[in-house]
Amino acid sequence: MKIKYIVCGLLLLTVGASAQTKGKVKAAPAPAGLPRPKLVVGIVIDQMRWDYLYRYYDRYQAGGFKRMLNEGFTCENTQIDYLPTETAPGHSCIYTGSVPAIHGIAANEFIIQATGKQIYCTDDSAINGVGTTSIAGKMSPRNLQATTITDQLRLATNFRSKVIGIALKDRASILPAGHTPTGAYWFDDTSGNWITSTYYTNDLPAWVKGFNEGTTLKNYLSKQWTTLYPAETYVQSTADNSPYEGKYRGETAPVFPHDLAAISRNNFYGAIRSSPFGISFTLDFARTAIENEQLGKHPETDFLAVSLSSTDYVGHQFGPNSMEVEDIYLRLDKDLAAFFSYLDAKVGKGNYTAFLTADHGAAHNPKFLMDHEMPAGYFNPIAVAKELNAMLEKKYDAKNLVLEIGSYEVNLNNPLIEEKKLNADVIKFDVINYLQKLPGVLYVVDCQKAQMAAVPEWIRTRIINGYNPEHSGSIIVILKSGFYGGAMNATGTTHGTWSPYDTHIPLLFMGWGVQHGSLNRETHMTDISATLAALLHIQVPSGCIGQPIPEVLKK
Template sequence: MKYIKTLVLAVILIPLTSLAQKSKTNTPQNINKPARPKLVVGIVVDQMRWDYLYRYAGRYGAGGFNRLLNEGFTCENTQVPYIPTVTAAGHTGIYTGSVPSITGIAGNDFIIQATGKSIYCTDDPTVKTVGSSSNAGEMSPRNLYASTITDELKLATNFRSKVLGIALKDRGGILPAGHAADAAYWFDDETGNWITSTFYMKQLPTWVNGFNDKKLAEKYLKQDWNTLYPIDTYLQSTADNTPYEGKSKGETAPVFPHLTSKLLNGSFSAIRATPYGNSLTLDFAKETIANEQMGKHDQADFLAISLSSTDYVGHQYGVNAVETEDTYLRLDKDLAEFFNYLDLTVGKGQYTLFLTADHGAAHNPQFLIDHEIPAGLWAGPTILKGLNAQLEKEFKQPKIVLSFNNYQVNFNNLLIKEKNLDLQAIKKFSIDYLENQEGVAYAIDMKKIAISSIPEALKQRVINGYNRERSGEIQILLKPGYFQGYGVTGTTHGTWNPYDTHIPLVFMGWGIKHGSLNRETSMADIAPTLAALLHIQEPSGNIGLPIEEVLKK
């Protein structure tokens, strides 16, 4: 009888045990989660024209830019879909999949139209510097209206993914990292340290202090800057000494060697306009990966890196200088070392990386003129002074226009309202005046752009770049080859032309095909492509589309 009872009990318990085991294996923790890379690395090369991928390709090694092209997927016709083409708007566009009209980042700085107050894109007076006694850390992403792809990764993983941003420029580190980042770090000229703000933390991590204690910025500057290879091999560049290049402080001519060791006078800012700034940034990126265990967590992590020195070098020396070529050759070597580091620490094929730019750059206008190519330096400050003088004669009030910032006419709206001036008449007068100035192709009333007689491609860029709270009432479009500069040397960016809007875009690694694409793609397509790769929601202001050809099925 005892045997029969035991047998009956066993028969009853076996199914229950099986059910319990089945239930255990089907708990939510064990259901397959979306496949994702261990780490996503975004690299923005500030002011990198698309053609730099190929201009120096014969001199690049196998492990940097050429590795990206040979192993990854390159989108050969990626365009910035708005103006002005500047750093803050570019980094924001890449990581939001959006445009200034929606994100609110209408320039590096912009004027609040209701008050006339000028605001820097990441200024935040509610936070304090962490890591320095300077005010360089009083920054945050609070001026950004939309979420970023990095924010969306945080949301998708219940904030378990680790997200960090790094750049010499505060805006290059802060805006890509988004609102929910674990940290963003940027460079402090006063101390030569990497700093952050109280938006992220109350004090620097021990490892950041340890890195700062190495005084690498000082060590790099003490090396001086000479060419990586014999100077007569720089055949893609002009002569070393030309009137198109700007000199550093204390130099009699913009020639090699640049004695950066002599520029250490209580400031480390000189490293920005040398290739060593990029080296320092990637040194810090490696240290970040190691100490923050990036790519070692259960969820995908994201490291956003911006390489700022290419922009400073470009502004000072221009597109065709030996300094620019040398900067890219050195960056190529630095990238090769960084990719190898990722292979060893995260694992080759375990991370996804993309490289792009926030904008390009124009040739120096005088350089073009000397080669019989149409160009010119637009005399914005002089024209602004003349316009205000004519407006005062007509409307009996001084300084009706505050600035031409971002190639826009920013009116003194408080004055116009207070004096009950006719804004429509002021706008018409201003447009008539501007369209008679040298170098101006169009001056467009943003309230009437739908009926403006300009090419549709330009019209869309203008609309995308116009934020009604932060952009001027009139958009100025210059003729090809023209830009507003702060001098006759070097170069700048900010316009609608291909040299400013055509940017490189190359993906490599986990989930990425090998190949190339020549159809037009947009900067705004980067974030939704990453969202598709990661199986997460697009950012809140996204207007781009996934580049399907890039992704493995």
């Protein structure tokens, strides 16, 4: 029997050696132990409406979005589970599988209800920037009150897996990377550097310093943004010189070409954000991270969380019907194709898992809709807050009882209400009664009583999921479809509402462990991290309320 086992063992060793030899030619070997991909790449496209997958489909090339659709799995009806639909809650939800009620990131900026103090989602005054002396470096994930899928991977491998977060926006790098990453890096407009904070390290790695010292940023900012294809072929867009679009500084009209050298003069490095070159710049940095951190080359699975922010800046400025938005998605598709080809060569096709989604969508510009006889309009939160304070001051002899209306939530001045021994419930009743009469307002809901509110269940659930008693305003304003917060005739677009154009996002998976196919039943942003946990055979994040999407995964 012993001889039999020895012979079998030698045969296995021979077969294994042969397989490894072949692997050097075709693809890198799979990780040892539990089958997992060598690398997970999470790609979040900031402000990508679901319909952009198909609006420009005929102009996409084979290797970008079409590759994910034709080789991978697409969930065609993925919905955001909460309100408001903003960048910080979106990135938090994708990676925690949770909602603001649990993970605490109630908005990009929110007010601590007990003190009335406003705080940015990743502010951390206890630490300092690394690579910069500006306040842009004083950031960390400490306000995030749940673990992420990236945290769970680190825990599952006893911190042997490497996790890197990268984005131009600090919040889009920090929140996905979680509490325990190998590194998180974001762009600093003041220095023109990729930076981090002392939460992660006391010194930038040599490879980050080398990238910052190079000419990559300078080269991009010396370019003109011209259309990728002849202007007359942009049939999915309005005319180039449109009244619905915003201009760059120094421009007389919002038209191509856009001269980045002129826009970025006097060391305005932030100009890179609102151009397609911001995407290329981010992916250049991501490749440098893969090379130098050797992501995908370790026995354990590594994770790269990259968010592409420039689509949001361009979308806000120009709106979804602009040639600029059409062009940035055509260029994004080209950049994705090149990035996937790089991953094929570096990590091995079939050895990595990629997923692509968005943190929120975007509305059509209300003036554009009104000019086309569609229901739409504006709700000006600053003006309405002033009107409310005037009304409340007259009744209660107290100034500034409303701190602000932000993210469609009314933040009351709770310290002042307590100091003057006023009845908060009566004040809320007055505020709700006033707001309900305003044009464009569909519902006004006391968030603490949302369960009993006479609103559609789809909206009610999202109010409940989005309400965090510590960080959310006590009253939420639900606008009619087509309306959003802004001054009358504001250019560009925004997001944040309950409507499908803000809540319906793309969700695609591709690569190791992923079936080819599509799904039209409703799935949720909270399901993303649960699906990744099932793929990786690890625990879901601590606040996760999502479910795995079984159709995505190979049996």
